[in-house]
Amino acid sequence: MNVSALEEYGLRCAVTLAALKPDEMLSAPEIAEREGLSVEYVSKFMLHLKKAGLVTTVRGVNGGFALAKPAAEISLKEVFEALGGKRRVSDEDFCNAFAGKSDNCVHQSGCSIRPFWKILSLYIEAFTSEMTLQDMLNPERDTIVKTEKIALKNIQTMKEQLS
Amino acid sequence: MNVSALEEYGLRCAVTLAALKPDEMLSAPEIAEREGLSVEYVSKFMLHLKKAGLVTTVRGVNGGFALAKPAAEISLKEVFEALGGKRRVSDEDFCNAFAGKSDNCVHQSGCSIRPFWKILSLYIEAFTSEMTLQDMLNPERDTIVKTEKIALKNIQTMKEQLS
DNA sequence: CTAAATCAATACTTTTTTGTATGGATTTAA
DNA sequence: TTAAATCCATACAAAAAAGTATTGATTTAG
Structure with missing residues (x-):
């Protein structure tokens, strides 16, 4: 199971935007600077996020990127997709x-392999659809607590599918 | 989260070997035939499995591949690694x-991203280290039952490791 | 109006992954 | 002892992913 560069960097940039105050924006060069990436590369995946409707953009001087919705309403699953x-x-x-x-x-x-991937992906789906960009800003222990809830709920879902 | 071709095909071939009777072997052409892959490609990742000590090989006429240990003693994690x-x-x-x-x-x-991947990878680790090639041959409902146990145990582990 | 700052789109290069090809070594059987 | 069947090792080719470069469009400030 590998994580792609787009997933990793794209998520990082999204989280960076999530940390902004309302009405603040960040330009591609600013994001690139903070994340240690090239401006061109950042522009590349910000475009993906824009096309998916997750970020809004403003062109020209003082323009940049911002989240299109509150961070608590954007799941990691949406970002990865x-x-x-x-x-x-x-x-x-x-x-x-x-x-x-x-x-x-x-x-x-x-x-015999399919059920294996199915179960694993079910867990990943459950986890990434409930975790939001906002969660990534909260303290780690909050995440752990939330994770536990997700896992328990997921066990329940699996049981239902079984019977 | 992507699955690599080597992971997928390598696992499939390992499971195919797991289904053999004791002392049976399968040659690369036979495996390739069953899995719809080229002989050369099968040879390639069987070599990986051999170097990792997961399969034994016999050369020459009537030779082939077999698991080096009982299927119940080979975890999916080992295979992926x-x-x-x-x-x-x-x-x-x-x-x-x-x-x-x-x-x-x-x-x-x-x-803020690291704890997220950490938690997810912890789950995947727990799951793949407890699931064995033997499990892949058992009925799906057994797998689900086992999965539940793993998940519960994993919640416990997370609590301990991360707080 | 113009220049600078910015996003938008796409083409390009490099690296990694995927998959094939080839020549050799080993074993068995006739 | 020779031929066929097999694994072994590595080199090669094709496709995909990762990352860069370029050109164009839009906005704002002066």
């Missing part, structure tokens, strides 16, 4: 991304 | 794989 990627565990069509030589995965029925 | 990858969430040095322009990540202290 905005940033793309081809073989994400959470994708519905995940299996056929690994079809080998044929058009579709050879394990059309009775696949 | 054998197959490599560069930006795995579970890696200790994960952060510095995303250092941007500098040698080390700019967020040396007070990073």
